[in-house]
Amino acid sequence: MLKANLYFDQIDFYKYLPQTDCKECGIDSCKELLKRLKTGGIMPEVCPHISKNMAHAFSTALNVDRIIPEIELIQLPVLPIFNAKCFST
Structure with a gap:
């Protein structure tokens, strides 16, 4: 099963x-x-310059x-392309 990439791993936390x-x-x-922080060895609150809101984020x-369950990647069906002449008036 393919997993959807939510891109959280690409956030530039620095x-x-x-x-x-x-x-x-x-x-x-x-x-x-x-x-x-990324390995879970420490909590963001140890930095006195990080606000409570930022620490929560x-x-x-x-x-x-751990918060959001894995999401199965779904693929939308490919729709046929209609001939533009069918829609002309």
């Missing part, structure tokens, strides 16, 4: 991080924080496979 490498979360860089997007 642009939503402060990108300051401030280490206030205890991690050396924002890129390392992102790696840990991160958690939802990163755990979408």
Whole structure:
């Protein structure tokens, strides 16, 4: 069974991080924080610069496979192309 691609794996989460490498979360860089977020090793709330709403959005997007069930890819039937002369007046 083919699965529909919802493209959550292609979101550039890094642009939503402060990108300051401030280490206030205890991690050396924002890129390392992102790696840990993607593996589930840490929660977005550890970054003091991520708002509650953004943390919720991160958690939802990163755990979408647990929230939304797999969707079977469906293919719409191919309709025949009608001759344009049939519709002319």
